[in-house]
Amino acid sequence: MERLYVVGIGPGKKEYFTAEAMHALEASDVIYGYPVYTDLVKPLFPDKDYRTTGMRQETERCRQALQCANDGQTTALVCSGDAGVYGMASPVLELAEQYPDVDICVVAGVTAALSGAAVLGAPLSNDFCVISLSDLLTPWELIERRLKAAAMGDFSIALYNPSSKKRKDHLQRACDILLTNGKSPETVCGFVRNIGRDGEEKTLTTLAELRDTEVDMFTTVFIGTVETTVLGDRMVTPRGYDLTGGNA
Amino acid sequence: MERLYVVGIGPGKKEYFTAEAMHALEASDVIYGYPVYTDLVKPLFPDKDYRTTGMRQETERCRQALQCANDGQTTALVCSGDAGVYGMASPVLELAEQYPDVDICVVAGVTAALSGAAVLGAPLSNDFCVISLSDLLTPWELIERRLKAAAMGDFSIALYNPSSKKRKDHLQRACDILLTNGKSPETVCGFVRNIGRDGEEKTLTTLAELRDTEVDMFTTVFIGTVETTVLGDRMVTPRGYDLTGGNA
Numbered sequence: 143m144e145r146l147y148v149v150g151i152g153p154g155k156k157e158y159f160t161a162e163a164m165h166a167l168e169a170s171d172v173i174y175g176y177p178v179y180t181d182l183v184k185p186l187f188p189d190k191d192y193r194t195t196g197m198r199q200e201t202e203r204c205r206q207a208l209q210c211a212n213d214g215q216t217t218a219l220v221c222s223g224d225a226g227v228y229g230m231a232s233p234v235l236e237l238a239e240q241y242p243d244v245d246i247c248v249v250a251g252v253t254a255a256l257s258g259a260a261v262l263g264a265p266l267s268n269d270f271c272v273i274s275l276s277d278l279l280t281p282w283e284l285i286e287r288r289l290k291a292a293a294m295g296d297f298s299i300a301l302y303n304p305s306s307k308k309r310k311d312h313l314q315r316a317c318d319i320l321l322t323n324g325k326s327p328e329t330v331c332g333f334v335r336n337i338g339r340d341g342e343e344k345t346l347t348t349l350a351e352l353r354d355t356e357v358d359m360f361t362t363v364f365i366g367t368v369e370t371t372v373l374g375d376r377m378v379t380p381r382g383y384d385l386t387g388g389n390a
Numbered sequence: 391m392e393r394l395y396v397v398g399i400g401p402g403k404k405e406y407f408t409a410e411a412m413h414a415l416e417a418s419d420v421i422y423g424y425p426v427y428t429d430l431v432k433p434l435f436p437d438k439d440y441r442t443t444g445m446r447q448e449t450e451r452c453r454q455a456l457q458c459a460n461d462g463q464t465t466a467l468v469c470s471g472d473a474g475v476y477g478m479a480s481p482v483l484e485l486a487e488q489y490p491d492v493d494i495c496v497v498a499g500v501t502a503a504l505s506g507a508a509v510l511g512a513p514l515s516n517d518f519c520v521i522s523l524s525d526l527l528t529p530w531e532l533i534e535r536r537l538k539a540a541a542m543g544d545f546s547i548a549l550y551n552p553s554s555k556k557r558k559d560h561l562q563r564a565c566d567i568l569l570t571n572g573k574s575p576e577t578v579c580g581f582v583r584n585i586g587r588d589g590e591e592k593t594l595t596t597l598a599e600l601r602d603t604e605v606d607m608f609t610t611v612f613i614g615t616v617e618t619t620v621l622g623d624r625m626v627t628p629r630g631y632d633l634t635g636g637n638a
Contacts, residue, residue, distance in 0.1 A: 150504075152408065160500060161412075162405040201631045224500075226507045232515035232629040235621055250508040252408060252472075252498050256398075259474045260498040267480035268528060269521045269536050271545065272514075279630030280516060284544070288517050291543030295536040297519065373483055381480040382527030383449045 143245050145169075146211040147218040148234050150225035150251020153338030154182050158252050166249050170218035174207040176200075179220045204233045208241040224253035228274055228302060255300035258334040258362040261344050263376030265332060265364045266298045275312040276303035289316050293323035298370065298379050301363040304333075305356065313363065317353035320365065325349055330366040332377040333357055346377055391493050393417075394459040395466040396482050398473035398499020401586030402430050406500050414497050418466035422455040424448075427468045452481045459492045472501035476522055476550060503548035506582040506610040509592050511624030513580060513612045514546045523560040524551035537564050541571035546618065546627050549611040552581075553604065561611065565601035568613065573597055578614040580625040581605055594625055 147166035152158030164186075167173060172191045173183060180192045193210075195203040203219065211217040221229035231248045238246055259266045271292040277285060292299050299320075304313040321327060327350035334344045335358070347355065349365060357363060370379040395414035400406030412434075415421065420439045421431060428440050441458075443451040452467065459465040469477035479496045486494055507514045519540040525533060540547050547568075552561040569575060575598035582592045583606070595603065597613060605611060618627040 157410040157413070158408050158498075160400065160406050160408050164409075165405070201633055224504045224507075226504065226512045226514055227518075228515065228629070229512075231508070231512035232626055233631050233633065235511050235624055235626045236628060236631075236633055239621065248508040248512065250406075250500050250504040252500060253504060256472045256474065256498040256501060256504075259472075260479070260496040263483050264474045264477075264479035264496065266474055266520075267476065269519065269533075270475075271517065271519045271540075271543075273517045285517075288543040288545060291539040291545070292519075294542070295519075295539030296532070297536060297539070373486065376483055378480055378483045380484055381476070383481050383484075385449055385481065385484055 143243050144211045144214055145216050145245045145247055146207055146234065147247050147249055148225045148231045149218050149220050149249040150223055150229060151179065151182065151220050152223065152252040153254060153257040155338050156186060158257060158338050160251060162249050163251060166247070167218050169216055171215040172210050173218045173220060174203055175220040179222050183220055200230065201233060204230055204237055208234065208237055208244055211244045212241045224251045225249055227253045227272065254302065254337055254362040258300065258337045258364065261334045261337060261342065262332040262364055263373070263378045265366055265370060265377045265379050266300065267379040267381045268298065268367070270298040270300065272300045272302065274302040275316055276306070286319055289319040290323045293320045293325045296324065296367050298367050299365040301365070303359065304361055304363045306359050313357060314353055317349055321349060321353070325365065326368065330370040330372055330377055331364060333361050333363045335361045337362060346372055346375070391491050392459045392462055393464050393493045393495055394455055394482065395495050395497055396473045396479045397466050397468050397497040398471055398477060399427065399430060399468050400471065400500040401502060401505040403586050404434060406505060406586050408499060410497050411499060414495070415466050417464055419463040420458050421466045421468060422451055423468040427470050431468055448478065449481060452478055452485055456482065456485055456489045456492055460489045472499045473497055475501040475520065502550060502585055502610040506548065506585045506612065509582045509585060509590065510580040510612055511621070511626045513614055513618060513625045513627050514548065515627040515629045516546065516615070518546040518548065520548045520550065522550040523564055524554070534567055537567040538571045541568045541573045544572065544615050546615050547613040549613070551607065552609055552611045554607050561605060562601055565597055569597060569601070573613065574616065578618040578620055578625055579612060581609050581611045583609045585610060594620055594623070
């Protein structure tokens with residue numbers, strides 16, 4: 143039985159790999175992935191056999207990786223962030239029954255909600271939601287329903303895929319849904335571009351301003367709760383401790 | 391200016407540390423934390439100066455760590471999982487203005503939602519919520535409101551702190567709220583005990599059964615969407631790809 147590792151590598155730089163991800167890649171003969179992600183891995187493991195497929199070929203990539211492991215080679219399929227959050231773990235496991243001899247191991251990683259939050263400060267200290275604004279695989283009606291629910295519950299929210307060439311207005315539409323379902327225009331928001339990569343930059347703003355901001359597909363957006371505040375240059379959702387006393 | 395690292399170490403074993411967390415701990419003279427977490431770090435860095443405070447002394451721990459850095463020693467404050475998710479990043483940043491000379495660096499880590507999901511399969515493949523059932527710092531009314539919203543949005547849900555000695559019925563009450571706000575009794579659920587530690591064990595179940603299950607405080611609970619399914623011994627929320635074709 144050969145193994146297929148589905149590996150979340152975090153936001154990019156080696157600093158954000160877990161030891162488990164490093165060990166899985168070290169143990170693999172062949173490494174599959176979208177070219178942007180395999181390019182991040184190659185400098186660390188230059189001698190592996192890299193195989194890439196392009197955007198929109200995710201299913202084919204999963205099949206090839208499963209087949210490769212089935213053929214007897216220890217294989218890794220790399221994903222940015224976490225393997226299980228909008229990643230390849232789910233399609234691989236869905237296809238797994240066609241490859242019963244492959245031992246699948248999902249390796250968790252630091253998803254952009256966590257790595258981006260650390261850049262901004264601590265926006266997700268309490269209950270939070272992660273929502274993707276891409277409607278390629280999820281109907282827009284369900285995305286709208288989830289945005290509405292997230293506003294009604296006053297969750298902190300991390301928005302993935304806030305924009306693309308074809309979907310320039312999704313962030314604006316999302317902000318409008320949040321604004322009409324209980325989030326105040328003054329809600330503290332932030333966004334981080336190129337998390338954990340060269341050119342990382344963070345911006346603090348409000349929900350009203352965010353509505354009229356254009357961000358790109360390399361950006362993760364954070365929306366606070368009613369309690370979220372700006373402290374110095376950081377976005378912080380208070381955990382709820384009483385910090386007034388000397389020995390609280 | 392001295393540095394205070396607020397470090398998420400993941401679920402426990404060294405395998406789940408990021409390289410960044412290892413470097414932060416290596417760079418530190420003094421390491422603060424709750425004893426359970428410092429005990430996980432000690433074998434890796436036996437020569438550091440460890441300082442612990444007990445449960446309910448989180449604020450005091452943050453103050454001491456800030457003061458230690460302020461006094462000139464490079465300091466780390468360790469948290470399980472991610473530093474920003476129900477962790478110490480937020481109270482440290484709230485107290486930071488009292489220590490303007492301390493350079494605070496938040497180090498993200500793999501939170502239990504991600505590490506537990508990898509154990510179960512891929513329950514959080516699409517949009518998801520993370521909700522803590524502890525009402526020590528969040529009013530139960532707000533927790534109820536968020537559970538209701540999470541059900542209305544049919545999110546995948548990761549529940550932290552599903553039980554404690556004082557709060558034996560919180561999981562049952564949470565399940566009842568989900569069941570009365572749109573989640574079916576047949577919803578696929580799972581839970582993982584001792585994620586990434588000795589004695590790790592996973593269980594798959596349904597929401598109706600989960601309601602009548604007792605779990606302990608070392609357990610993270612996962613509730614699926616209407617699409618979540620059991621494949622083999624795994625809990626999988628389909629990402630939404632069309633997997634029927636040979637080259638989809």
